[in-house]
Amino acid sequence: MDKKNIHHQIRLKIHNSGNQHRASSPRPFIIPIFIPHAGCPHQCIFCNQVSISGAKQKRASPAELRVQIREFLKYKKENRKPVQIAFFGGNFLGLQGEEIKSLLELAAEFVRDGQVDGIRFSTRPDTIHERSLDMIKDYPVSTVELGVQSMDDHVLALAGRGHSATDTVRAVERLKDRHFSIGLQMMVGLPGDDETGALTTAQRISDLTPDFVRIYPTLVVANSRLAEWYKSGDYAPISLEEGVTLAKKIYLKFLKAGIEVIRMGLQTSEDLEDGTTVLAGPHHPAFGHLVHSEIFLDMAISAIESANTIKESLTIFVNPRSISKMRGLKNSNIEKLNKRYQFKLIAVVPDTSLAAEELMLG
Numbered sequence: 112m113d114k115k116n117i118h119h120q121i122r123l124k125i126h127n128s129g130n131q132h133r134a135s136s137p138r139p140f141i142i143p144i145f146i147p148h149a150g151c152p153h154q155c156i157f158c159n160q161v162s163i164s165g166a167k168q169k170r171a172s173p174a175e176l177r178v179q180i181r182e183f184l185k186y187k188k189e190n191r192k193p194v195q196i197a198f199f200g201g202n203f204l205g206l207q208g209e210e211i212k213s214l215l216e217l218a219a220e221f222v223r224d225g226q227v228d229g230i231r232f233s234t235r236p237d238t239i240h241e242r243s244l245d246m247i248k249d250y251p252v253s254t255v256e257l258g259v260q261s262m263d264d265h266v267l268a269l270a271g272r273g274h275s276a277t278d279t280v281r282a283v284e285r286l287k288d289r290h291f292s293i294g295l296q297m298m299v300g301l302p303g304d305d306e307t308g309a310l311t312t313a314q315r316i317s318d319l320t321p322d323f324v325r326i327y328p329t330l331v332v333a334n335s336r337l338a339e340w341y342k343s344g345d346y347a348p349i350s351l352e353e354g355v356t357l358a359k360k361i362y363l364k365f366l367k368a369g370i371e372v373i374r375m376g377l378q379t380s381e382d383l384e385d386g387t388t389v390l391a392g393p394h395h396p397a398f399g400h401l402v403h404s405e406i407f408l409d410m411a412i413s414a415i416e417s418a419n420t421i422k423e424s425l426t427i428f429v430n431p432r433s434i435s436k437m438r439g440l441k442n443s444n445i446e447k448l449n450k451r452y453q454f455k456l457i458a459v460v461p462d463t464s465l466a467a468e469e470l471m472l473g
């Protein structure tokens with residue numbers, strides 16, 4: 112490409128649906144309570160929930176939970192709203208009825224005294240039925256997250272989930288009828304799945320119009336059944352590069368539909384960080400950042416390519432919050448652009464007039 116002057120500025124923005132209502136809802140302050148593997152009818156092949164949450168001890172007593180919640184509340188900034196107590200790491204509505212009620216009652220104490228605004232939990236789609244929803248109707252539960260993982264019944268069966276895609280569709284309908292805020296979690300890289308399958312799952316999830324989603328890459332976790340398949344050669348995980356690119360395509364699909372992606376990649380715990388728990392798979396402590404960086408790299412390439420001529424040096428303007436996404440981890444995006452176009456100098460310059468997902472070449 113001819114290296115002369117760019118005579119005009121090029122501005123690019125990630126396309127979204129413009130559904131500001133859903134995209135701009137404030138992020139809740141979450142007080143996480145891990146209930147590892149609680150209420151699970153069995154262990155799904157990819158899961159060893161004890162390892163993932165880093166919680167190896169037996170479950171905390173109500174008194175310990177109260178202390179835990181009070182400690183967490185100390186970190187809340189004055190104007191941070193809404194505050195939610197979240198039960199994660201198991202199959203909440205798969206617990207015994209008495210245990211569900213006692214945990215909800217404990218959390219409700221904090222809602223009643225005004226310190227917390229609501230409760231959320233994650234559960235399997237097949238636990239959402241009229242009976243279970245009737246049981247929790249008097250508690251201030253605002254958000255329910257479903258571990259959907261896939262909308263392909265063959266992939267679900269291979270993963271040992273024990274529920275179908277239809278269970279998810281029915282669960283979402285029931286939750287909508289009762290006006291819960293709904294989060295759906297999906298996975299990429301499951302056995303029997305591929306890019307087309309994962310994009311189809313994303314489309315079907317998008318069609319269900321949840322309030323938010325999470326995207327998790329499948330990791331081979333020690334003491335899971337998937338670890339046995341991996342060791343025997345029956346399962347090969349996708350690479351980090353594939354995982355990031357696939358998560359990017361899915362993220363952009365949700366963004367276009369106006370559905371917020373609140374997390375990409377596993378929440379790290381000390382176990383995951385010291386490398387003892389994850390045996391293989393596309394794990395990276397900054398997985399979400401890698402996805403956003405690849406999006407910015409794509410935007411920069413697209414802007415450069417659409418210029419008739421390019422200079423020997425390049426200035427990329429981005430919102431101050433997006434500088435590290437544009438630069439990439441350890442300046443990897445800058446290196447890639449230099450390698451591709453042999454710029455003598457690339458400057459990434461903050462510009463507050465630009466939106467967080469926008470860039471401009473100057």
Ligand code: SF4
Nearest residue numbers: 151154155158200201
């Ligand atoms: S994936 Fe969810 S339902 Fe399956 S074993 Fe783990 S915590 Fe339980």
